[in-house]
Amino acid sequence: MKRIGYLGPPGTFSEEAARRHRGNGEGELVACGSLEEVFARLETGSLEEGVVPVENSSEGAVSVVLDMLAAHPELTVRGEVVMQVVHSLLVPPGVKLEMVEKVLSHPQALAQCRTFLRQKLAGVELQECASTAAAAALAARCRRPWAALAPLSAASRYNLQVLIPAANDCPHNKTRFWALGRKKVLSPAPPCKTSLIFGVRHRPGALYRVLREFAVREINLTRIESRPSKKGLGDYIFFLDFEGAAGDPVVKEMLDVLTEEHTTTLRVLGSYHVVQE
Structure with a gap:
């Protein structure tokens, strides 16, 4: 069975993009700890494909992905998924907005919610995490009034409460994901x-x-x-x-x-x- 890697843990936007790329076909989704791990496992052959973010409509290119792709001439782009990305502010049950001491998330998510954070959580410490789902997992287990910017679906997965359903500054926030692999697609379907x-x-x-x-x-x-x-x-x-x-x-x-x-x-x-x- 084909193995498709993505930036984990489960619950990230990358996982959802990997599901959409797989469609109704067969394929095991494999959570990776970092984008670097996705590329490393593609290089060694332990993954057949890897789904990575390449561009966001608010923050532009994901530079680290472009640089790693340039450094891996054996890899090719096999598919693209364009997704609406909505960052929700998730907290442990019972935590109110004025109680939040720290906000956790991936650097891209923090940047895409910059205005919201400045207006609603001014002075609150921001902490970068490897992914949005990793932020949700940390907020769930830390036993502190910490919040995570993460997909809405991460709330039920990590037993968190949805404080703000949509915290991103741009309501039309979209991200492009590329599915990478070693084999080129000879005749891609339109578009x-x-x-x-x-x-x-x-x-x-x-x-x-x-x-x-x-x-x-x-x-x-x-x-x-x-x-x-x-x-x-x-x-x-x-x-x-x-x-x-x-x-x-x-x-x-x-x-x-x-x-x-x-x-x-x-x-x-x-x-x-x-x-x-």
Whole structure:
């Protein structure tokens, strides 16, 4: 049976994304203690797939995931899940808002609830945890008036009370998750996207020349992101997503042009089906 890893413990948004990626198919969901563990187990082969967050509509890219993906050329993107993300403020039974001494959560969740925390819990200590569910588990066992920002479903799982059902600042808060693995999807079902990593030469208009190849072929870009190459100050690689599959004749011809004329390196991360909530 296929093993699908995600950032655990059970009850995280990553677990729900992994379930949606699996759909009605077979697959054992495996909770991992960190995103680094997901990548390490993919590398050793103890997981066939790993589902990781890659971008949030409020806070942008999950940089650590992009950097690890760039460092693992054997991995490919096999699927995408886009989910509405609502952070609930959960507390042990009987705890009221004015009693809360500390708020626990993943750094991304704390950032996505920044305004709420400043207005409703000003001065309360914030503590980062490995995941939202790990925060809920800690709040449940600490025997202190500590709160967790976590999925609503974590309340019943960890015997917590829902104090604020929706604490995130943006009501349309969404996160993209990628399913990673070693085997590329040859013919992804529509709607599908393709993702690339590439570098360009240090010359005027280098990035423009790359983007122009998409424009003249009317290929729609959905994201472009730069990250340090880690080779030197001012040297960057680019992550780019677009609509369509790498096997499409027009796309294939364009990728050949990019490789031969406009980029120093180019890696197709994969073409994949997108599951929208």
